[in-house]
Amino acid sequence: MAPRWSPALLLAVCGAVIGALLGMAAHALTGALRDFASIGGLRADSYEVLVHDNHAEHVAQLLAVPGNPARS
Numbered sequence: 001m002a003p004r005w006s007p008a009l010l011l012a013v014c015g016a017v018i019g020a021l022l023g024m025a026a027h028a029l030t031g032a033l034r035d036f037a038s039i040g041g042l043r044a045d046s047y048e049v050l051v052h053d054n055h056a057e058h059v060a061q062l063l064a065v066p067g068n069p070a071r072s
Contacts, residue, residue, distance in 0.1 A: 049063070
């Protein structure tokens with residue numbers, strides 16, 4: 001007597017086979033090229049500082065200090 005497969009197992013195996021075939025076809029159609037670009041890092045060109053009015057003068061003094069890394 002042949003082993004009886006449950007419907008869920010049969011669907012899972014069929015889905016895996018179909019997914020593998022579609023993945024191979026997509027890989028072959030794109031010429032095996034990757035479709036993403038990797039970057040080494042991300043750095044903002046500028047920043048905005050939002051402070052409460054009570055602290056604005058103090059923050060302006062801190063930002064005005066020569067050699068402050070926030071000024072570069």
